[in-house]
Amino acid sequence: MRLFLLSLPAVLVLGLFFLLPLTLVLIEGASLEVLARLWNTADLRAALGQSLLLGGCSGLLAVIIGVPVAVHLSRLRPSVRAWMQVVIALPLTFSGLIVAYGFILMLGRAGFITQVLAALGGDPVVISGWFYGPLGLALAYTYFLTPRVVLMLVPVLLNLDRAQLAAAASLGAPRWRVAVDIVGPQLAPTLVASFCLVAAVALGAYGTALALVGTQLNILPLRLYSLIADAGSDFPLAAALSLVLLAVCSLIMAVAEMTIAQWEARHVRPH
């Protein structure tokens, strides 16, 4: 009973701010009529496609950048690594708006890098043009997605059995073969899982996108915002869109969880 009382605040918060809104969204959006309307709206289907593309690309970019960073961190002394991880995790504490503002200061029309390139003869409009589109958004997303990838990979790299690497070398494997044959396959499930996680985060990210591109870009979170905030708000369609976003993100996360679970079931000895 005491334990239940202790968990009561958490249960209340969960009920009020998760279960209740979710139920309301379900009631509002989970009807065949609304879902059919959503499916028949071509630009909403396109928004789903573009969101998946943006999430996939920025997720992939974050993994590509994150892997060498994680490998480097795993080789550092524990004390240095701890400090480096604090620094690397800093972007996770920033809100999307702050991230967007930082990028505008760097790459916007009056941004520092844009101005330097303009001084070298570039056109600020052209230079910053790409930044206020999908590419710039992917770059900004990568900024706060990469730390997530790094923080997921470092423990796995630290737990790699060094004797396996030594064994491979003694059996005749050059470094690249050790990386491809031994490290790669053991890292793969976490790579897939981290990609899924950051892709799902990117799929639902909203603040950075709104600050950088307004509602010009056709992606799910911004369409959702438009459906709620604009004068012609359409709550049933917004609810259906929320459900689609929720379902897609949940599906991606399920893939991540299943990848890890399957790998562990096959390769980790039960204790």
Add this chain to the structure above:
Amino acid sequence: MSLILDTVSYRYPGQTSGVESVSLDVQKGELCALIGPSGCGKSTLLKLIAGFLNPDSGVIQIAGRAVQGVPPRARNLGVVFQSYALFPHMTAAENIAYPLKLRGIPAAERRARAEAMLHRARLDGFGERLPAQLSGGQQQRVALARALVFSPQALLLDEPLSALDAAHRVALRDEIRGLQQEHGITTIHVTHDQEEALSIADRVAVLHEGRLLQVASPRTLYDHPIDATVAAFVGQANLLPALVRNERCVETALGLLSCHAKGLLPGSNVLAFFRPEQLLTAPAPEFLPEVNRFSGHITADRFLGALRRFDFDSGAGRVLGETASRAAITAIAVPPEAIRLFPALTAR
């Protein structure tokens, strides 16, 4: 293929541990066991031979070729690790075939050779299993098969049996010896288990605090240890602090002991060494020779099956004894020829 270490030294950066001026010559087809207490440098020596560490000084020769600067992958040595170090994502057969794959051997031949090794390691039918689906003993046999399949120049075993239970250890050490002899491969076997070393090695090297104290056949090492440290580490030993009285007698806590003390200065401090099984025991003093005979009682009696290991207290001093007899013991005698004297200074 011989393996020669010539005055090899190595110190871990910022530490005092390592190995110092170790010279060792392991002949073709020989199994040499490296033993010593934890931290004595035996695994370090193995890492130096395998190429995972580079010596600060000295030369390591494999098959007559100095291997300074040669990376581990180019040394062509089979290494078996304490943790097995099997690749968890590869099946037993894939693990064994991996070194063949690295050497560009076609898939069909790889499979055939891996199957043959599985058969020799008594692992028929286990080839498709992942390491997590194998027992500790089976994993170690896969590791051994993997280290042998590419016909390496030498085999390095780093405490390969220490993670196994006692019954498997005994069975597997005989298998290791069998496979080693079958392949005729020069082998260095690092272990902290002296019984394991004495039972399978052609020669045993004793390391202590980074220095090689003695290299000898198991029997020589046991019967004629070079100093008190070796005597204490290999087998059970009585090492009694003693004072030389004359060339036929030393004084110990137990009492006066007749022994061969020729060449030692009267009054010098020594250690009187004899093995527990060399004690003569009897239910009454009159059954024993008078020389070095002591009456007393047993203070601890350990039943070890075929043997009894006991602590005998004469009232003045205590010794460790072993006997197959189960009779009462109230007297012991130490044959003078069983006693060896080590200078106390050499005791570490």
